[in-house]
Amino acid sequence: MDINPYLDIILRCIGVYLFMVLAIRFFGKKELSQLSTTDLVFIVLISNSVQNSMVGSNSSLSGGLVAASVLFCLNYLMKLIMYHSSSVKELIEGKPVILVYHGKIDIAHLHQESISMDELEEAIREHGIDSYKNVKLAILEVDGNISVIAGEPDKLRPPQNKHRRKNKNLANKN
Structure with a gap:
């Protein structure tokens, strides 16, 4: 045929x-x-x-x-x-992958995406940030770029669950 x-x-x-x-x-x-x-x-x-x-x-x-x-x-x-x-x-x-969240590196995600610490640090410096500790959020985007959002060093702690905190305050009042 x-x-x-x-x-x-x-x-x-x-x-x-x-x-x-x-x-x-x-x-x-x-x-x-x-x-x-x-x-x-x-x-x-x-x-x-x-x-x-x-x-x-x-x-x-x-x-x-x-x-x-x-x-x-x-x-x-x-x-x-x-x-x-x-x-x-x-x-x-694929989906975007979080590499740094509130100054903490997600080592498992770095390994999963085969990104070395040197590559991550280079991307962070390219965004004008001197250390991952000053990064609020670093994400490996679906296009392969690493987006970095700076954070103020004293405000980099992850947000607390406010609902839970309110409940604790209510419990303390009773």
Whole structure:
């Protein structure tokens, strides 16, 4: 059974696109925002290696345009689906991860996201803060960037449960 060459390109593009989305998700969001020279070379080589698997032996202009059109449509469709479904968005992009909360580092999250102390400290300094102890909140965003919010050192204690405190005060009055 011979398959239409353009349908073949469409199916190949869908397969490669889904593979690349899952591979990027699997290898971590940290890699997205911090492209080194080796990362750039990697991306160029990956795109070159999957190009032939998308168009097969069809190296015509129309074959390339079909492949590009399919990729644009898939990307648009994926963004539309993620816009309407928070669970799909979370599956594809992940969730932000808290790295520092009120001057305390979450070591488990650093290990989970493969972020070294040096990388965290560098991100904190890039935000003009000299120490993690002066950080109210540092979050690894879904795009791989680390957002940092400064806090006043004497106000960095985590907020207390005010409802609970009121109940204690009521108990003391009785």
